[in-house]
Amino acid sequence: MATSSKYPDPIGGGSFIIAYRAKEKTVLVVGGGAVAAGRVFNSLDSDMNVIVLSPKLNDELLYRYEKNQIIWIKDIFNEKHLDNVDMVLSTIDDPIESQRIVELCRERKIPVNAADINDLCDFWFMSIHRDGPLQIAVATNSKAPRLANRVRRHIASSLPVGVGTAIEKIGQLRYKIKSGDPGAENVGKRMTWMKQLCDYWPIEELSKINPDDINTLFESYIEQVDPKNVNISINRYFEKSLPEAEKKKDDDKLPLPESDKSKPFEDQKTVSIDKVSDDISNLSLNPSNDESSKISSNNSDQAYMTDINCKSRKSSNINKKGQMYLVGAGLGEPDLLTVRAYNLLQKADLVLADKLIPEAVLSLVTNAEIFIARKFPGVADMAQQELFTRGLEALNNGKLVVRLKQGDPFVYGRGGEEILFFESHGYKCEVIPGLSSAISGPGFNRIPLTHRGVADQVLIMSGNNRFGQLPDVPPYLTSRTLVFLMAVKKLDLIIEMLLTKNYPEDLPIAILENAGCSNQRKIVGTLTSIVEIVERLGTNPPGLLVVGHSVNILSTEKLINGLDLDYKNMISSQTSNECE
Ligand SMILES: C[C@@]1(CC(=O)O)c2cc3[nH]c(cc4nc(cc5[nH]c(cc(n2)[C@H]1CCC(=O)O)[C@@](C)(CC(=O)O)[C@@H]5CCC(=O)O)C(CC(=O)O)=C4CCC(=O)O)c(CCC(=O)O)c3CC(=O)O
Numbered sequence: 198m199a200t201s202s203k204y205p206d207p208i209g210g211g212s213f214i215i216a217y218r219a220k221e222k223t224v225l226v227v228g229g230g231a232v233a234a235g236r237v238f239n240s241l242d243s244d245m246n247v248i249v250l251s252p253k254l255n256d257e258l259l260y261r262y263e264k265n266q267i268i269w270i271k272d273i274f275n276e277k278h279l280d281n282v283d284m285v286l287s288t289i290d291d292p293i294e295s296q297r298i299v300e301l302c303r304e305r306k307i308p309v310n311a312a313d314i315n316d317l318c319d320f321w322f323m324s325i326h327r328d329g330p331l332q333i334a335v336a337t338n339s340k341a342p343r344l345a346n347r348v349r350r351h352i353a354s355s356l357p358v359g360v361g362t363a364i365e366k367i368g369q370l371r372y373k374i375k376s377g378d379p380g381a382e383n384v385g386k387r388m389t390w391m392k393q394l395c396d397y398w399p400i401e402e403l404s405k406i407n408p409d410d411i412n413t414l415f416e417s418y419i420e421q422v423d424p425k426n427v428n429i430s431i432n433r434y435f436e437k438s439l440p441e442a443e444k445k446k447d448d449d450k451l452p453l454p455e456s457d458k459s460k461p462f463e464d465q466k467t468v469s470i471d472k473v474s475d476d477i478s479n480l481s482l483n484p485s486n487d488e489s490s491k492i493s494s495n496n497s498d499q500a501y502m503t504d505i506n507c508k509s510r511k512s513s514n515i516n517k518k519g520q521m522y523l524v525g526a527g528l529g530e531p532d533l534l535t536v537r538a539y540n541l542l543q544k545a546d547l548v549l550a551d552k553l554i555p556e557a558v559l560s561l562v563t564n565a566e567i568f569i570a571r572k573f574p575g576v577a578d579m580a581q582q583e584l585f586t587r588g589l590e591a592l593n594n595g596k597l598v599v600r601l602k603q604g605d606p607f608v609y610g611r612g613g614e615e616i617l618f619f620e621s622h623g624y625k626c627e628v629i630p631g632l633s634s635a636i637s638g639p640g641f642n643r644i645p646l647t648h649r650g651v652a653d654q655v656l657i658m659s660g661n662n663r664f665g666q667l668p669d670v671p672p673y674l675t676s677r678t679l680v681f682l683m684a685v686k687k688l689d690l691i692i693e694m695l696l697t698k699n700y701p702e703d704l705p706i707a708i709l710e711n712a713g714c715s716n717q718r719k720i721v722g723t724l725t726s727i728v729e730i731v732e733r734l735g736t737n738p739p740g741l742l743v744v745g746h747s748v749n750i751l752s753t754e755k756l757i758n759g760l761d762l763d764y765k766n767m768i769s770s771q772t773s774n775e776c777e
C-alpha cells in the first residue's frame with residue numbers, strides 16, 4: 198500500500214503501444230474494397246510485403262497492383278493462403294467467414310485483425326499523423342474511432358511547422374555523432390549535449406539547419422561546446438553574434454509581428470493558433486549573454502530564463518485596448534486572496550485558470566467567462582497554447598483578462614513566460630503577487646523560516662527542475678532553512694541526497710500538506726525517520742518540505758522564552774563546527 202504513492206499504479210485496460218518495425222514482413226490482406234485499400238496503404242508505408250487476396254480489387258488497389266506495389270491473388274480465402282505470412286488483415290464483407298479466418302490465424306499464432314469484429318482482433322488500427330520520420334498515433338481502444346480522428350487532427354494542427362524535417366536533420370546529426378564518437382562510455386556525454394541542442398531552438402528553426410550546420414554542430418560536439426554558442430545559420434537570433442545592422446532588422450521582426458504593429462486594433466481580432474504557437478516556441482530563443490562556452494549540468498535552465506528576459510525588452514511599452522493582469526491566487530482558500538486580486542476577479546471579462554485553482558476560488562468570479570487549461574501530462578503544452586490563444590483573442594477584443602495562478606506567479610509559477618508572451622503581442626501585463634506556499638505554508642504551520650540564533654537564511658527549491666532532476670543542494674549550514682516545493686514524491690531521493698551531503702541524521706524535517714487550507718496537515722520527523730513515517734501515514738498532495746532547525750522551534754513542549762533550551766544548546770554547539 199505504501200508503495201502506491203512511490204510508484205505509479207497501472208490503470209489496466211490499455212493496448213500495448215509500440216512502434217512495430219514491420220519492414221519486409223509479409224502481410225495478407227483479405228478483401229479488395231475501400232477498407233482493404235486503407236490497410237494496404239498503412240502496410241506499404243511501413244515497407245511490408247503486401248499480398249491482397251480477393252476476387253476483385255477497387256480502383257486504388259488496381260492502381261497499386263499495376264505499379265507493382267502489391268501481389269494480387271485473385272481468389273477467395275482458403276486456409277493455404279495463410280502459409281508463410283506474418284500478419285493477416287481481414288476486410289471482407291462476410292462476418293462469418295471473417296471470424297473463421299481469425300480462428301485459423303489463432304491456431305497458427307498469426308496476429309490478425311478483422312474489420313468490424315473488434316473483440317476478435319489481436320491489435321487495432323490507430324489514427325495516424327505522419328510527417329517524415331514523425332508518426333503520431335491515437336488509440337481510443339475501439340471506444341470512439343471518430344474521436345481518435347479528431348484528436349489526431351487536433352494534435353497535428355498544433356505541431357510546429359517543419360517538425361518532420363527537424364527530426365530528420367537531428368537524426369542525421371545524431372547518427373554522425375554516434376558513429377564519430379562511439380562507445381558506451383560516451384553515452385552520457387552524447388545525451389547531455391543532444392538534450393541541450395534539442396531543447397534550445399524552436400523546432401521550426403531546427404528544421405532549417407543545413408548540411409554545413411550539421412558538420413559545424415558535429416565539430417562543436419567533439420569540442421564539447423554548448424550548442425547555443427555554435428555559429429550556425431539559424432543562430433541569426435543571437436544578439437551577440439549579429440552585426441549591428443542585422444540586429445536592427447531582427448528587432449523589427451521579432452517578437453512583435455509586423456501586422457500587430459502597423460494595423461489598427463480593429464484589424465487584429467483573430468490570431469491563428471499556428472501563429473500563437475510559433476510565437477510561444479520563439480519564447481525559448483536565446484539572445485544569450487552567457488559568457489561560458491562549455492556545458493555545465495544546469496546552465497541550460499539558466500539559459501532558458503535569460504533568453505526570455507532578453508526578448509521582452511524589445512517589445513514592452515506598446516499599449517493596446519485590452520488589459521492584462523497576472524494574479525496570484527494564494528494557497529487555495531478564497532479568503533487568502535489579496536483584496537486587489539478579488540477586485541480584479543469581479544471586474545474581469547475573462548479569467549484564465551488551470552486545474553490547480555480550486556473551485557472555491559473560481560466561485561468568486563461572478564461575471565467573467567472562465568477558461569480552464571487542462572494541463573495534464575503529455576498535453577500540457579497544447580493546453581498552454583490554447584490558454585494563450587484565448588487570452589490574446591480577448592485582449593484583441595478589448596477585454597480585461599486575468600490570468601489566475603495558484604500561489605505566487607513568480608515562485609515556480611512560470612509567470613514570467615506568460616508575461617513575455619503577452620508583452621510580445623503588445624499587451625503590458627500587471628502583476629498582483631499572491632501568497633506563496635513556500636513562505637506562508639510554514640507560517641500557517643508555526644514554522645518560522647528565520648529565527649534569531651537559529652536560522653538566518655532560507656533557500657527555496659523545486660524537487661523537479663525543468664529536466665526532472667533533483668535540485669543542486671548546497672553543503673549543510675546549520676542556520677539555513679531549506680524549503681522544497683513539488684518534492685514530496687521524491688522524498689526518499691531528496692533525503693538520500695541530503696545524507697550523502699553530510700546533513701545531520703537528526704536534522705528536523707516537516708512535510709506540510711495543503712498548507713493554509715482547512716485540511717492542512719503537518720508531518721514532522723528527522724532525516725532518518727521521515728521516510729518511514731510517511732510510508733506509515735501516506736501523503737495528501739500538494740505538500741512541501743521544510744528542512745532545518747526552525748522546524749521544531751515553536752513546536753517543542755519545553756518552550757522557554759520561545760526556545761527549547763536543550764534545543765538551543767544543541768544548535769549552538771553545531772554552529773561552531775558546521776560544514777563550510
Ligand atoms: C476497432 C477498430 C478497427 C480495427 O482496428 O480493427 C474500429 C472499429 C470500428 N470503427 C467503426 C466506425 C468508424 N471508424 C472510423 C474511423 C476510423 N476507425 C479507426 C480504427 C478503428 N475502428 C479501430 C479502433 C481504433 C480505436 O478507436 O482505438 C481509425 C482510427 C483507423 C483506421 O481504421 O484506419 C479510423 C480513423 C481514420 C482517421 O484518422 O482518418 C469512423 C470515422 C470515419 O470514418 O471518419 C467511423 C464512423 C464513426 C464512429 O462510429 O465513430 C465501426 C462501426 C461502428 C458502428 O457500427 O456503429 C467499428 C466497429 C465497431 O466499433 O464495432
Ligand SMILES: NC(=O)C1=CN([C@@H]2O[C@H](COP(=O)(O)OP(=O)(O)OC[C@H]3O[C@@H](n4cnc5c(N)ncnc54)[C@H](O)[C@@H]3O)[C@@H](O)[C@H]2O)C=CC1
Pocket residue numbers: 227228229230231232233250251252253254255272273274288289290291294312313
Ligand atoms: N473498421 C472500420 O473502420 C470499418 C469497417 N468496415 C467494414 O469492413 C468490411 C469491408 O469494408 P469495405 O472494404 O468497404 O467492403 P467492400 O464490400 O467494398 O469489400 C469487401 C471485399 O471483400 C472481398 N471478399 C468478400 N469475401 C471474400 C473472401 N471470402 N475472400 C476474399 N475476399 C473476399 C470482396 O470481393 C470485396 O472486395 C465491411 O464488413 C465493413 O462493414 C467498413 C468501414 C469502416
